[in-house]
Amino acid sequence: xxxxxxxxxxxxxxxxxSCFVASVPRTAVAQRGKPSAPPTSVQSAPADVETAxxxxxxxxxxxxxxxxxxxxxxxxxxxxxxxxAYRVLAVTYAVLDKEEQARDxxxxxLTYDADFQxxxxxxxxxxxxxxxxxxxxxxxxxxxxxxxSAAVSTNGGTLRVTTRDPTRMVKRVNVGYRWTSSGExxxxxxxxxxxxxxxxxxxxxxxxxxxxxxxxLDERENAVLEAGNPNVPKSAFAEAGGGGGGGxxxxxxxxxxxxxSSPVFWVITSAAVIGGGAALFFALRPQDPPTxxxxxxxxxxxxxxxx
Numbered sequence: 001x002x003x004x005x006x007x008x009x010x011x012x013x014x015x016x017x018s019c020f021v022a023s024v025p026r027t028a029v030a031q032r033g034k035p036s037a038p039p040t041s042v043q044s045a046p047a048d049v050e051t052a053x054x055x056x057x058x059x060x061x062x063x064x065x066x067x068x069x070x071x072x073x074x075x076x077x078x079x080x081x082x083x084x085a086y087r088v089l090a091v092t093y094a095v096l097d098k099e100e101q102a103r104d105x106x107x108x109x110l111t112y113d114a115d116f117q118x119x120x121x122x123x124x125x126x127x128x129x130x131x132x133x134x135x136x137x138x139x140x141x142x143x144x145x146x147x148x149s150a151a152v153s154t155n156g157g158t159l160r161v162t163t164r165d166p167t168r169m170v171k172r173v174n175v176g177y178r179w180t181s182s183g184e185x186x187x188x189x190x191x192x193x194x195x196x197x198x199x200x201x202x203x204x205x206x207x208x209x210x211x212x213x214x215x216x217l218d219e220r221e222n223a224v225l226e227a228g229n230p231n232v233p234k235s236a237f238a239e240a241g242g243g244g245g246g247g248x249x250x251x252x253x254x255x256x257x258x259x260x261s262s263p264v265f266w267v268i269t270s271a272a273v274i275g276g277g278a279a280l281f282f283a284l285r286p287q288d289p290p291t292x293x294x295x296x297x298x299x300x301x302x303x304x305x306x307x
Contacts, residue, residue, distance in 0.1 A: 047071050049081050052088045065092035079215070079223040083113045091118075094126040102126075106133035111144045111167055112224055140166040146173075146227040148214050150236035154203040157238070161214050163192035169224055170216040176230060177212040179203040185213075185230060192216065203238065210236045 047070035055064035068089040072082070086109040093102035106129055109116055114137075118130040147162040163173055175198045176185030190196045200210065212235075213228035228234035 047074065049084045049088075052085060056088050056092065061092045061095045064088055065096060068092065075220045075222070077220075077222040079112065079226045079229065082222055082224065083109065083116075086112065087116070090130070091122065091126055094122075094129050097125075099129050102129040103133050103136075106130045107136055110134065110137040111169065114143055114145060142166050144225060146214050146216060146225050148175075148212070148227045148234070150200075150210065150212065150234075152200055152210050152236055153238045154208060156202045157200045157210075159198040159200060159212060159214075161190065161196050161198065162194045163196075163216055163225070165192050165216065165225070169218050171219050173214060173216045175212070175214050176233075177210055179207040179210055181209070181211065185211075208238050210238065212236070 047067060049068075049071055052064050052067040052071060055061075055067060065088070068085050071077070071085040072089065077085070086105055090102055090105035090109050093099075093105055106118070110133060118127050120127060142164045144166060145164050147164070149160045151157050151160075159175060159177065161173065161175060163170060170192045173190045173192055173196075174187055175190060176187040177198075177200055178185045186201065188198050190198060203210070211233040213230060213233045214226065215223045215229060216225035218224045223229070
């Protein structure tokens with residue numbers, strides 16, 4: 001009898017459990033297993049900097065971090081995109097207590113943007129890994145960056161480029177220039193190094209402003225370092241030469257800029273030469289020996305000499 005009751009009780013529990021499971025929505029059952037991705041999941045979010053920054057602004061640090069991770073793995077990023085993505089990545093790592101990853105991301109960010117400063121209002125959770133990364137950055141033998149100097153006239157010139165790359169992340173360097181304010185750049189590819197010269201062609205007639213940029217690219221074709229870029233170039237100005245853009249005239253500093261070409265100079269010089277010659281004539285002219293008459297005063301009484 002007892003065994004029968006226990007059997008019937010067990011069967012009742014099985015039926016009750018079956019009814020509970022049947023009453024649970026399928027979505028809830030699915031959530032007990034592998035969670036399904038919500039409509040705004042990382043998988044559906046675009047892998048771009050704007051999305052990562054928008055998620056960060058909403059304080060959704062996990063998704064912002066995940067999107068930023070996907071961004072930095074892409075190829076062909078501009079320098080601005082690279083810097084902005086690593087800013088999100090470094091800060092979100094720190095907020096999520098991923099200290100080592102945050103420190104590495106801050107160090108990478110500093111190699112791209114050596115002047116970056118973490119916001120002190122973010123507190124020690126963010127500033128501690130940043131300060132550690134900055135300490136490592138300052139121990140590098142040189143500060144990463146690009147120096148470029150321009151020496152140009154309307155007849156052409158030279159751009160000299162120095163690439164400082166202590167972490168060996170740069171694979172090649174592109175140098176572009178144009179004498180027009182729009183249109184295509186003439187692009188040269190150089191190897192990283194010190195004072196590498198790039199020759200600049202003659203300017204078209206009437207053009208004196210040279211726009212140029214230098215970008216150092218890594219193995220993913222990302223612009224890890226730059227001095228200007230195609231959208232916001234640097235500029236240098238050349239003095240117009242008498243030969244225009246054809247390359248037959250003299251350089252601007254030599255043409256029309258010399259004091260010897262001034263007519264005023266020659267008028268003054270002529271006067272100085274004439275005046276100096278007269279003075280020199282009287283100075284060198286033989287003088288008569290002095291006489292007693294020339295040395296003694298003569299006193300006259302009226303028109304006659306006084307005795």
